[in-house]
Amino acid sequence: MTELLVVSAGTDPNSSSRLLGTRLGEATSMALAAEGELVSVQHLELRTIASDLTNHLITGVASAKLDEAFAQVRAADGVIAVSPVYNGSYTGLFKLFFDALGRDLMRGRPVLPAATGGTARHSLVIEYAMVPLFYYLRALLSSVPVFAATADWGASAGLDDRIEQAAAAFTRLVRAAHPTKSDPSFEVTDFSQLLGG
Amino acid sequence: MQIGLFSVGDVTTDPTTGRTPSEHERIKAAVAIARKAEEIGLDVFAIGEHHNPPFHPSSPTTLLGYIAAQTSTITLSTATTLITTNDPVKLAEDYSVLQHLADGRVDLMLGRGNTGPVYPWFGKDIRDGIDLAIENYALLRRLWREEVVDWEGKFRTPLHGFTLAPQPLDGVAPFVWHGSIRSPQIAEQAAYYGDGFFHNNIFWNMGHTKQMVSLYRRRFEFHGHGPADTAIVGLGGQFFARKNSQDAINEFRPYFDVAPVYGHGPSLEEFMAETPLTVGSPQQVLERTLSFREHVGHYQRQLFLLDHAGLPLKTVLEQLDILGELLPELRKGFAEGRPAHIPDAPTHASLVAARDAAANAAAEPELVGASEAGR
Structure with a gap:
């Protein structure tokens, strides 16, 4: 089973970020299915854990909901990350979410960055803001990201093509990557090795 | 089962009055609280170590030495002693002296410290935290156990022909707990040496505490110190109690809401649901505390954080009265269903007895041989 997780930071259940995430999730799972993979797509809407995230920032306490969100990331073969x-x-x-996640959970994990904005003037946000974040987290970045401006949702074909291309590139990455799914926070290094270190 | 207090020693404004106690008042309050802890029958008083305001305990052995002189039964401990930025030689010296003065009523809980600038102030780098904890403790153990130490490491100037003075009381090192919230390496360190493992159990949900403790227990057995359920586990916890639970909530909420550590974040109710904090009636405190065993197994030491967040001394002493009244029931509850093979936390007396028993056992074959020869 190949598990995809769509993380979207839209603040409305019908936000265009959520919509773009849904479309990318569907397109990628179809592309993976065409390669013979069994796929499941999960959605993590950050608005549903917003107060858990601020509480975590202030206190360091991860709520049960936040732990569950981290576990969803850990279980994912690929993460589609969408922000307005x-x-x-x-x-x-x-x-906030990727800060709370810490450095290890995205390491070696395929990520497809995507963003939505009012106009195409913001298209490069992925390249100048999201890519450095995911490089820092040592995620595996897919080579074809998607930006959708408001006008794209009414335009003919353009966005659909970009979603298809992004899904195709992300599918190749997900099939090759196999990120770790174990929880590194409770892994033991034998003490003799620690002493020797 | 040992029950006691731990305190970070914060100097915090009382949000209900706007009054900030002086450092002097807080230091004296720590002494008053420790004396009261002994008076109500608690087993342990532990103080933190900090090297920055708003905390006062930069010199824990001075404070604990003074408390040792004012008490006679309570065990004095730390929460935590910085094994990273302190020189292990100085730690060995300071705690040896304290152990002598307190007639053995001393143990330590080691921790790394998470205040970034403290490391460079003491010539260290926080990124070396784990390595420092491992190397420094390996040296500290040898200083307490070997008469002449020759040693070279990465972080400290080498020692050649060093002998600790004074040697530990009765030649037995103070028992050591390793405190860690989320570093498996520290649980592994505690397990490797067969030392105690303490989880502060304040900032995380019980599920996390459970995973850290079970890791320690598993590795304790792996390293040959005995079955996992005989590993030495300590937990923190915090409560605020009044006879009427709503009174407790109303009185504690203003302190909680702006507390330096978790204020301005979750609501009191959320924090109570997500962490072991209990604000309510003594009965609720009793039930919650006794439920910890369901997550971590039978354990050896329960420490409560009661003196913090700007609570006035008078209130803290009232909380201790409540804890004192609760104590027989807590002890009864902890004893319930506790199998006979679960050990108590080591004390100086038990460590001396164990050392002597081991020495006798080693000497026995010789005695048998001698008596046979005499026949």
Whole structure:
């Protein structure tokens, strides 16, 4: 089973980020299915854990809901990460989540970055804001990201083609990567090795 | 089962009055609280170590030495002693002296410390935290156990022909607990040496505490110290109690809401649901505390954080009165269903007895041989 997780930072259940995430999830799972893979797609809407994230930021306490969200990331063969653009960058909520996640969970995990914005003037947000974040987290970045401006949702074909191309590239990455799914926080290194270190 | 207190020693404004106690008041309050802890029958008083305001305990052995002189039965401990930024030689010296002064009523809980600037202030790098904890403790153990130590490591100037003075009381090192919230390496360290493992159990949900403790227990058995359920486990916890649970909530909420560590975040109710904090009636405190065993198994030491967040001394002493009244029931509850093979936390007396028993056992074959020869 190949598990995809769509993480979206839209603040409305019908936000265009959620919509773009859904479309990318569907397109990728169809592309994977065409390669003979069994696929499941999970959705993690960050708005549903927003207060858990701020509480975690202030206290360091991860709520049960937050632990569950981290477990969803750990179980994912690929993460589709979608944020709206606020003031020229991903939203604070989007960053809060990846800050709370810590450095290890995205390491070696395929990620397809995507963003939504009012106009195409924000298209490069993925390249200048999201890509550095995921490089820092040592995620495996898919080579074809998707930006959708409001006008794209009414335009002919363009966005659909970009979603198809992104899904195809992401599928190749997901099939090759096999990220770790174990929980590194409770892994033991034998003490004789630690002493020797 | 040992029951006691641990405190970080914060100097915090009382949010209900706007009054900030002086460092002097807080240091004296720590002494008053420790004396009260002994008076109500608690087993352990532990103080933290910090090297930055708003905390006062930068010199724990001075404070504990003074408390040792004012008490006679309570075990004095730390929560935690910084094994990373302290020189292990100085730790060995300071705690040896304290152990002598307190007639053995001393153990230590080691921790790394998570205040970034403290490391460079003491010439260290926080990124070396785990390595420092491992190397420094390996040296500390040898200083307490070997008469002449020759040693070279990565972080400290080498020692050649070093002998610790004073040697530990009765030649037996203080028992050591290793405190860690989320580092498996520290659970592994505690397991490797057969030392105690303490989880502060304040900032995480019980599920996390359970995983860390079970890791320690598993590795304790792996390293040959005995079955996993005989590993030496300590837990933290915190409560605020009044006879009427709503009174407890109303009185504690203003302190909780702006507390330096978790204030301005979750609501009191959320924090109570997600962590072991209990604010309510003594009965609720009793039930919650006795439920910890269901997650971590039978354990040896339960420490409560009661003195914090700007609570006035008077209130803290009232909380201790409540804890004192609860104590017989807590002890009864902890004893219930506890199998006979679950050990108590080691004390100086039990460590001396164990050492002597081991020495006798080693000497026995010789005695048998001698008596046979005499026949």
